[in-house]
Amino acid sequence: MEKNILLKIQQGDKNAFAKLYDEYSESALRTAMAITKDKMYAADAVQETFIRVYKNIGEFDINRTFEPWFYRILINECNRILSRNSKTIPMDDFIESGLPGCDEDRYRFEEYESLYKAIEKLDDINRIPIVLKYLKGFSEGEIAQILEINLNTVKSRLFKGRQKLRRYIELLEGGSEHHG
Structure with a gap:
């Protein structure tokens, strides 16, 4: 199914891109939070990642696995943002921030x-x-x-x-x- 969605995106299907966004955005935000330790930086990194994916999806070989390519872009964006800004916020702020899906994370965090x-x-x-x-x-x-x-x-x-x-x-x- 992933290849099918990627192929549709490469052909300009905006609905397919929206599906891809829905599938990866929350996980990408959590990953970016773990790296940047800052809610705003994480959101910026995720937004930039999806912009770069959209702009460069035509060059992506759909026979390769999408996730490593996506997360490489995300990590590069996190690193770029961190190098540009040196401010760091403790992970407690991330857990208490009320991001989507954090309700079940709050229990896990305590555990x-x-x-x-x-x-x-x-x-x-x-x-x-x-x-x-x-x-x-x-x-x-x-x-x-x-x-x-x-x-x-x-x-x-x-x-x-x-x-x-x-x-x-x-x-x-x-x-x-x-x-x-």
């Missing part, structure tokens, strides 16, 4: 509060691959494609990110500064 706080502490180099793998469900190969980096680099960043997460969670839950 996984330490994890979200730990993810927030990670540097972009580790946070983005962690978000893509564990919150978005991309494979390591897809992450390499999205970030345009070597597969071994992705594996290394995930490994180091998991180690840092483990330490942060131990600190948050144990309250001890003496963990490793």
Whole structure:
């Protein structure tokens, strides 16, 4: 079905593009929030991503998987916005912001509060691959494609990110500064 929608979009079907937007916008917003930690930056990144997708869909090979291409554009937009603006807002503001779908997230956030706080502490180099793998469900190969980096680099960043997460969670839950 995805190929069919993409083909229709390439042929100028605005309704097909609206379907694509409906399918990806909420997930894209959550991903952008996890990266930018700012509601407005995330919304801007998502809007720019869909504009770029619309403008460049004609060049997209519909025999390839759409999602990695889409998320590469989204992450590039998030990074562009972050480099342009250095302001950061804590993830708590994201969870309490009342974004669509956050009602069920509020329960999940309380359940996984330490994890979200730990993810927030990670540097972009580790946070983005962690978000893509564990919150978005991309494979390591897809992450390499999205970030345009070597597969071994992705594996290394995930490994180091998991180690840092483990330490942060131990600190948050144990309250001890003496963990490793």
